[in-house]
Amino acid sequence: MTSQQSALNADNEPAILTCGLRRSYEIRHKAEGLIASIKGLFKPEFSFIDAVADLDIRIEPGELVGFLGPNGAGKTTTLKMMSGLIAPTKGTVEVLGRNPFRREADFLASISLVMGQKQNLWWDLPPAETLALHREIYDISEPEYRERLKQLVDMLEIGDVLEIQARKLSLGQRMRAELAVALLHRPRILFLDEPTIGLDILMQKKVREFLLEYHARYSPTLLLTSHNMDDVAALCKRVIVINRGYKVYDGNLDRLTALARLDKILTVTFASAPPPGFDPKRLGTLVSAEGGRFCMKIPRDEAPRVAGELYNSGGVIDLTIEEAPLEDALADLFARPAS
Amino acid sequence: MADEVKSCLPAHGPILRQVHRSNIPGSVLHPRVWGRYFRVILHLWKATLIQALEYRASFALSILANGLDFGFGLLQYFLFFSVADKIAGWEMPHMLAFYGIFMSVFSLHFIFLYPNLADMSQLVSTGQLDLVLVKPFPAQLILSFKRLSFEEFGSFAAAQILLFSVWWTGGLTVTSSRLMMFVIAMTVSFALVYSLFLTLLALTISLEKMNDSADLMWSIFGLCRYPVDVFPRSIKRLFMSLIPIAFVTTVPARILTGIERPETVAAGVLLALLFLAFSRFCWRRALIGYSSAGG
Numbered sequence: 001m002t003s004q005q006s007a008l009n010a011d012n013e014p015a016i017l018t019c020g021l022r023r024s025y026e027i028r029h030k031a032e033g034l035i036a037s038i039k040g041l042f043k044p045e046f047s048f049i050d051a052v053a054d055l056d057i058r059i060e061p062g063e064l065v066g067f068l069g070p071n072g073a074g075k076t077t078t079l080k081m082m083s084g085l086i087a088p089t090k091g092t093v094e095v096l097g098r099n100p101f102r103r104e105a106d107f108l109a110s111i112s113l114v115m116g117q118k119q120n121l122w123w124d125l126p127p128a129e130t131l132a133l134h135r136e137i138y139d140i141s142e143p144e145y146r147e148r149l150k151q152l153v154d155m156l157e158i159g160d161v162l163e164i165q166a167r168k169l170s171l172g173q174r175m176r177a178e179l180a181v182a183l184l185h186r187p188r189i190l191f192l193d194e195p196t197i198g199l200d201i202l203m204q205k206k207v208r209e210f211l212l213e214y215h216a217r218y219s220p221t222l223l224l225t226s227h228n229m230d231d232v233a234a235l236c237k238r239v240i241v242i243n244r245g246y247k248v249y250d251g252n253l254d255r256l257t258a259l260a261r262l263d264k265i266l267t268v269t270f271a272s273a274p275p276p277g278f279d280p281k282r283l284g285t286l287v288s289a290e291g292g293r294f295c296m297k298i299p300r301d302e303a304p305r306v307a308g309e310l311y312n313s314g315g316v317i318d319l320t321i322e323e324a325p326l327e328d329a330l331a332d333l334f335a336r337p338a339s
Numbered sequence: 340m341a342d343e344v345k346s347c348l349p350a351h352g353p354i355l356r357q358v359h360r361s362n363i364p365g366s367v368l369h370p371r372v373w374g375r376y377f378r379v380i381l382h383l384w385k386a387t388l389i390q391a392l393e394y395r396a397s398f399a400l401s402i403l404a405n406g407l408d409f410g411f412g413l414l415q416y417f418l419f420f421s422v423a424d425k426i427a428g429w430e431m432p433h434m435l436a437f438y439g440i441f442m443s444v445f446s447l448h449f450i451f452l453y454p455n456l457a458d459m460s461q462l463v464s465t466g467q468l469d470l471v472l473v474k475p476f477p478a479q480l481i482l483s484f485k486r487l488s489f490e491e492f493g494s495f496a497a498a499q500i501l502l503f504s505v506w507w508t509g510g511l512t513v514t515s516s517r518l519m520m521f522v523i524a525m526t527v528s529f530a531l532v533y534s535l536f537l538t539l540l541a542l543t544i545s546l547e548k549m550n551d552s553a554d555l556m557w558s559i560f561g562l563c564r565y566p567v568d569v570f571p572r573s574i575k576r577l578f579m580s581l582i583p584i585a586f587v588t589t590v591p592a593r594i595l596t597g598i599e600r601p602e603t604v605a606a607g608v609l610l611a612l613l614f615l616a617f618s619r620f621c622w623r624r625a626l627i628g629y630s631s632a633g634g
Contacts, residue, residue, distance in 0.1 A: 025630065083473050085631050108475035120470055124390045133386070136379045137476045 013097060014058045015189060015221035016082060020091035021055040022245075023077050024048045051077040053245040055091070061188075062219040066226070066236035066253065068330060074245040075225040076115075079191045082223070083113045095189060109138055112187035116194035119174065120181045121166040127177035128162040131184060138185035145184070152180040156210055172203030179207070183214065192224045196231055208234045241330065257323070264303040268310050269293045269318040278313065297324060376480055383485045391489050401490035409442060409494045412564075413501070427568040432510025435501060437566055437592035442498035444528055444587060445560050449491040452536045455483055457553040459543040466632035468544070479622060482540060483533075511595050520604050524591040527607040531586055534614035535559065541618070541625035547632075563588045583610050 029045040030037065052074040059065055069075050080086045081093050084100030084107070093100060098107045121130045135145045153159045156176040161169055169177065175195065182190070192211075196204040208231055215222055215235075226232055232239060232253065239256055241249035249256055266284065270292040280286045283306050284298030298306055303321050310316055391398050416438055420431045429437065459482065462468040471478050505511055513521075539552040567578045567585040578585045586607040593599035 080469070080631050085469050085472055086629060087627065103472070105475040108473060111473065113469070113473045115466075115469065118465070118467055118470055122386055122390070124393050125386055129386055129389070133379065133382045136375065136382050137474050139375055 013061075014094075015061040015063065016057060016059040016093075016095050016223065018055050018057045018078075018082075018091065018093045021052055021057075021078070021081065021088050021093055022050060022090035023052040023074070023081060023086065024050050024089040050245045052081070052088075052242075055242070055245070055247055057240060057247070057250070059221060059223065061221055063238065064215055064222045064224070064236050066224050066232035066239040067242070068225070068232060068239055069242040070330070072244075073242045075242060076193055078242070079113065079193055079223065079225065082189075083111055083191055084108070085113075109185060110187055111189040111191065112182040112185070113191045114178060114182045114193065114195055116175070116197035119166075119178055121174060121177055123167045124165060126161075126163045126165055127158070127169075127180070130166075130177075130181055131162070134181055134184050140185060148184055148186065149180070152183060155213060156180055157206075172199050172206070175199060175203070175207060176210070179210065186218060187220055189221045190223070192222065192226075194226055194228075195224070196226065196228050204228065204230065211235055263297045263324040264300050265295065265322045265324050266298050266303060266306060266310075267293065267295045267318075267320045267322075268316055270315045271317045272315065275313045275315050283309075376477070379476060380480065380484050383481070384487050387485075387487045388489065398490065402493050405446075405490055405494045406497070409497050412438060412442070427566060429566055429568065432505050432508070433592065433596040434566075436505045436511055436595050437588065439498045439502035439505065440525075440592045440595070441564055441588045442494055442501070444525075444532060444563070446491040446495035446498060447529070448532050448536075448556070448560070450488050450495065451484060452533070453553055453556065454486040454488045456536055456539055456543075456556060458486065459540055459552065460548075460550045463544055463547055464632055468629070469631055472626070472629070478626070479537070483537065512597065513595065517594060517597060520599070520601060521591055521594045524586070524594050524599075524604050524607060527604070527611040528587045528591055530611035530615055531583055534611070534618035537618035538621050541621035544625040544629055545621075547630075559584065566592065579606075580610075583607070583614070586610060 025048065026046050027049055028040075029047065030040055051072075055074075055078060057078075067075050067078070077086070081088050082095050082100055084095075084103045087101045096107065096110055098104060100107065100111075120134075121127055131149060135142075140148070153162065156179060158173065158176050158180060161173045161177060166174060166177070179195070195211075196207050199207065211222070212235060214220075222235070224231065224235060237253055238251065239249070239253045240247060241256070249259075263284075265287065272292060274292065274294070280289065280294050280296050284296040284302070287295040287297055289295070307319060307321060310319060413435075416431070416434055419426055420434070424430070426434060462471070462482075468482075471481055474481070506513060536556065539556060543549045543552050562578075563584050566589045567575045568589070570578065575585070578589075590599055590603060590607055594604070
């Protein structure tokens, strides 16, 4: 750990602090038809929507926080305000004690923004070229660059793709190369916006493992938005949930699942036909039925009793009980009125 | 909700020790800063060259097309002078020098600025601009010069050969004072072109749905293709003031031919400074108002 990091960790100052953060957008309304379009030229109609509203967040240095919410909840807008891309309409945001929107060079050298759907890599050039450019942009000395690159290449297992044009790489290889570019300057804050989007399960796992290992080594503050609940569950103990711009939850991930009274998914497979009297709809909500295999969503408290009842009915060759997807818990939270 | 952060700390000053103090020097006046800027731009240009070599056939075709364009432009002047001795007071050698200057400015614009302006609307609409703005490097510099269009190097070289040959054949008399004024006038010319470019770059960010800014630049160059003396007096005045296209090509050419006064050059310097300040203002406003695509 460097002396800088020690100083950082010794402080009680938050890495990220927002207070009453709000971002409104002006929306132009366009009615259907040519006449309405012409009318709109002379008398345009606007309304304002709050992408983010009254957001109070405090994140400590080195924390790993999941930032969740449905599409359009305001997650990316918040990340953009924190990274200085867009200015808040109201409220304050401080990242590493700075106003991000001033876009000071030393502040920007301390953060990194990874967006799963946007890329730093040059399409027609190998990642090595993009990495070399970023060495110049972040003014990293040659020996330091070599050392960091070697570490990242080893951790991300991208040694064989550095010399291949980005457009010829698989999505997983590209994302790992993107991460190498984003982390070359060892940012103190890492904003990750859907880093595993579009990746297959194996590659998602690799990216998650890398992020955990990287965090263990360098302890950057990490704010992650993802629709992939496996990402969140694997990486973040703390989650912040926003919906329609408002924060609806900030706390422990386990507590979130408990609060949402998460159901269990019970899958039972019978040797042949189900026993007489077996009615999956009576036991819970039927998710799927295929031959002798039935998948049901059942209340958490009911799971042991239902499992016992099924075993006793005879003919069961397999029975599993799993946690219901976290998306369901979030859907429940989103349905509640905003706090 | 549980664990919610209820309290907000009052806004506090910068916690410098929390910010990763890289080697990046802060002041833009620092020579090392300029060295780094130059290295980054060189790196970007190197990447453009590698990319251009990927599309060799397209590259070769563009060079051919530009060569033909230059040749047809030149042919046009020869046609004019086959039926007249002067055009709006301009004799053939002077008009050829004018064309050489026009092609120099136009090709330099095409080499350094045009591809970046053409790219801008896509950067804005796809949100790729975000990744430029979060870098600790002046976005204006990256977005102005990140790509080169190598195809126009041939036209630039041809323009220099044309200017040299007009001078060699005695069509131009170049004195040291005239040369100095010419250098200043050319700097004014590039400054005006760059200020227009930067204003259009800023407008592309501000208006979001602006795809034709590069075409607009192209159209303005269409006006610079002839000396402003060919236009009526009122339009000429306009081109010497509010829309100062006269300072892009006509004034430098008039200096080379010895018919321009130093006061006009001084007025050009003032106009260039005003236009640069205005374009920088537009640029800053555009970045402040940037709303970023998506999210």
